[in-house]
Amino acid sequence: MDQQRSLCWATVLLVFTSLTYVYPTIYLVNAHHQPVVDYPIANLSTSWPNSPSSSDLSDGSFVFSPILLRGSIGAGFGCGFYCNVIYTNSACLFCNDTYTYSACLFAVVIIYNPYVEENYTQFNLELVWSANRNHPVKRNATLELTQDGDLILADANGTSVWSTNTVGGENSVSGLNLTEEGNLVLFARNKSTVWQSFDHPTDSLLLGQKLVPGQKLTARASESNWSQGLYSLAIHGDGLFAYVESNPPQSYYKSSLEGNSYVEFENGSFNREVVPLASTHISQFMRLEDDGQLKVYGWRGGHWEVVLELMTSGFSECGHPMVCGKYSKCTNSQCSCLDETSSNETTDLGCSLVTPISCNYSEYHTLLELNNTSYFNLYTQDTFGYLDEKTELEDCKKSCLANCSCKAVLFSYDWGLGYGTLQGCLLLSEVFSLINNEGGLRKIYVFLKVQKYPTAQYPSPTDSPQNKPRHVTFILGSSLGASFVVFFMIACCLFLFKKKQESEDLDEFSIIQVPGMPTRFSYEALRDMTSNFNNKLGEGGFGSVFQGTLGDGTKVAVKLLNGFCQVKKSFFAEVETIGSIHQVNLVRLIGFCAQKSHKLLVYEYMPNGSLDKWIFQRNQELILGWQSRRKIIMDIAKGLAYLHEECRQKIFHLDIKPQNILLDENFNAKISDFGLSKLIDKDQSQVVTTMRGTPGYLAPEWLSSIITEKVDVYSFGVVVLEMLCGRKNLDRSQPEEDMHLLSLFKRKVEEERLIDIVDKNNDEMQLHGAEVVEMMRVVVWCLQSDFSKRPSMSLVVKVLEGSVDVENNLDYNFINPVIPRTIAGAGHQEGAIGAASTLLFPSALSGPR
Incomplete structure (x- = not known):
């Protein structure tokens, strides 16, 4: 077994000791008698291509091409290219021609071999920092540490994606170092730090890493999407806030700093919260997850597991901003859409307005008061300076109507943010989960902006004495226009009916002459097979489509053509075009009906509908x-x-x-x-x-x-x-x-x-x-x-x-x-x-x- 272990790491070691751009590799023995493999430092004027190599490490879903490594046989930190890959030969994961890169980050990862006594081909790779999370690169991208001391990432086509911008300054860069804490550092000749990854966190904190004002953790969009997502964690004023990235930011958690100006992830604590002790720097990290939760992970029993969930105190069952999604309402953990303003479907993303807000028609915007309604976690809500404390309720509503980006209004005479009684108005550009506040002690006014075009039921919200003449003119003009259209339609119908009577026999004769004609059905037969046209599938260009069933049980789609001007042309074009051709990527015409005024087409049934x-x-x-x-x-x-x-x-x-x-x-x-x-x-x-x-x-x-x-x-x-x-x-x-x-x-x-x-x-x-x-x-x-x-x-x-x-x-x-x-x-x-x-x-x- 010792021979297997030595062989594996000797292979990785051989690759990196042969490279001229790093300082000599340090190969030591630690207190546990495990070999230590370190090549943590790189010189200037060095470039690293993103291409498959025998030193690549894989966890089955991702491949890591190390540039610098720091650690021992079983575990360590590495920086390099971290790629999502598609395998073409699962039997040989390390063969260069068995996988292709779909997206890659320049990243810092924690490397564990959970099977150190058995298997050296499978590693656990945990992403804890990345440079280009919003702009992944492809195979053959290049990382370069220039002679001027700038660390630059360029995609395969040469486009610059990311840079540390460390050219010039008092201390010029001398080299690149990956520290024992997992901090990637550009250092000067006097060993001082010029730039470090700890100052540019993504969604994770490592032991010993601080979060200071001006920095933030931002969750990834989803488990499989590295780009910046909806939630962030940052210091604001005297508190540590978790909030939704919107304008204004909407917080859902606050923890007091109690006199400190920063928070630090220490072994055993985080902002006065007790955290289980870690055995080493590489055995624990913290991450803001894509659902907005802050979790501490520890290496236990050969895998990562959650050892502590932070931000759980003070949460109500409906207190998370996306507990039900946008434009939705939470009642005792049950979600529903607002009948007045949204569709009837509730999804993981919430609901949507029936009529989207249009800035081109702002004169038809109005505010709908939502009774017995509050907003998520309003008691700990921080407004990040956007709360207008002087505005009265009516002025607050007018401000929203005058601002197209405003989607909702929150107003309270007792805002209660921990400063005593406070009157305030808050305009929201994004509407997240609302809360049923029936029987609540605190009165919150919630107004939702909706689009109401003028109709008999919904007059224009801008009606006023000075606007009435314009509306009167509009109504008169519309009435006259409608009358003319009705007259024209009646005349057109009479004319077409007469022409139809004259040409019906010709239609019947002509349709028989179309070569390669599919089955001809009677109108009565199609009516029976569609249960009197009850199961409607949708609307086509010139008619409605219904589901039907043939005598042998085959499902079909029956298109009933309606209208006047184009029905005949459309029917002939359809039958003539696809009546006699068959190709796998064309919908097959099974039959038709041309019986007096009835024109119907029978197609194969497509269960997944239209694209x-x-x-x-x-x-x-x-x-x-x-x-x-x-x-x-x-x-x-x-x-x-x-x-x-x-x-x-x-x-x-x-x-x-x-x-x-x-x-x-x-x-x-x-x-x-x-x-x-x-x-x-x-x-x-x-x-x-x-x-x-x-x-x-x-x-x-x-x-x-x-x-x-x-x-x-x-x-x-x-x-x-x-x-x-x-x-x-x-x-x-x-x-x-x-x-x-x-x-x-x-x-x-x-x-x-x-x-x-x-x-x-x-x-x-x-x-x-x-x-x-x-x-x-x-x-x-x-x-x-x-x-x-x-x-x-x-x-x-x-x-x-x-x-x-x-x-x-x-x-x-x-x-x-x-x-x-x-x-x-x-x-x-x-x-x-x-x-x-x-x-x-x-x-x-x-x-x-």
Whole structure:
């Protein structure tokens, strides 16, 4: 066994003693007769690439490439590259070609070998500090200690990610040292400290580490997402506060410093709290967890375990800011949404307003008083200087209405923050868990800002004598306009009814002539198989979709077309387009009904519905990870490639959007809704047609009405970008400058900060941020303003398969065209909203600036 131990550490030792950039390795024997392996110091003018090595240590989920080490055989500190990896050969974890890096940090870790007497290939790696937690790097990134004494981390493409900025000053840097306490130090020739990691904590404290004013611990976003999360711990005034990162910060815990100006994690105590004693510096650490709890971990029995939970005193069952999530109410640990202002679904993230607050319509903001309601942990709430002690209740409410970022008002005549009776007003930009205060002794006024557009039930909150003329004009104009629309609709209906009577026989005859026709059903049969159209699945472009069951038990989706102007064209286009083609990434048309005025289409049933609900809705049960999204992107690309290049005729879909991408039980994606599609001969390269599609997904060349299959490529690019960012291309809940996704995308490209727009609500997407950003290069290619520079869909498939690279020298001046006229198929609600919103931004005509 001693031979195995010596062999393992001798291998690691050999690697580092052979490197010329470190001082000689110290190889000693400690009091327990265990070899000590130290190579804690590095010289100037040294660089370390992030690449696989025989000295890498693994815990099965992460790989650590050490740069400096300090410790003994069983345990120690290390600094180096800490990477989340994907293994391709689990039988050989240390073979260089068996894993790929997905994201890496320059970090300090605690290294334990829990099986020191048995196994040397498996280590326990505990991350306790990192330099680039918000901007992970990839394989082949480089850490460099320059001749000038600056420690710089650069990504594989050469982009600078992090630096200590230690060039110059009175004491120039002489070297880099990892101390016995786990502190990474840049030191001067006189051994004084120039920079140290203890002054820049992330989410953890090590024994002997202080937290002083100006420093803070910030929890990670989630267990698998290293970036900064919601909760922080810092010194403010005379106390140590845990708080939510919002504006203003909202605290949920306070501990008095009692005359001290800092707190220190000492062996046996932390800010007067008794902590179980640690055997060594490396056997204990403290972490602010992603749920906002502060825990002390100790090494016990070959693994880390929680030995103490701090911040537990004074907590009520509803006292945590996210006990129920945002816009939700806690009653005896039970969570519910506010019926007046939020959806009916309560998730781990809470609830959401039915109508999002829009700064463009601030005249329709109003405050809704929440009776018998208080706010989380208000008795220990510190306002960080944001409490207005002089404002009266009405002035407090007016201040919120005048400030668009204000989402709620807290007011009390007895604030009670430990200073006696205090009147005060607090404006909140984020609304976390509310508390049922029924029967409470203390009166807290809570007002929630809501969006109330003027209707008969909800008049405008800005009604006043000087505003009444404007409202009267508005009402009269609306009434006249509505009357004209009603008259026009009646006339149109009469005309269409007459024309329909004349052409019905022709319709019946013509539909029979379509080659390769699927099964023809009677209206009565479809009504029976859908239980009289009772189980509604959703709304399509020209009708409603219902679930049905065929005689053999097969589930189907039945689309009932309704409306006047486009029903006939949509029905013929759908049947003619996909009636005789079968491809795995296209929804299969099983049958149809063309009986008098009834036009219905019968499709295969897709149990997971449309893509939009999986990428736009914030429901913890509806989450698509990176691998699933990448597979869906490939499926869409293959479906479009088939339509454009492999059919008898070219088929332009012309309405690619998430609502028209359906998912089967295995999350295979299939393109649906061919009501706007266009068939052209194989030898045609372009076609002149009327504008059709959905605003936001329309290519710039639609303004000329001369289009090619590249309009689908453009729409595909927009859909992929929405999938990568987890948001709609037009999102009114975002700040005005971020409302249009293409404008935000272009700006982040220029800033070289594309990682900022990767879906923030999906941990797996964040974890694979580097791959997601790489996929964005495909998006850029598909969004080229000049359609001739966009790739064909078959070429996109090859790029996704890895056999072809994305073209260089791409144009990043994306054009999001304003659509100045009615769009075929966009008459439903979403299309109408999209068109109106586009017209508000004329700058979009020339692309984002």
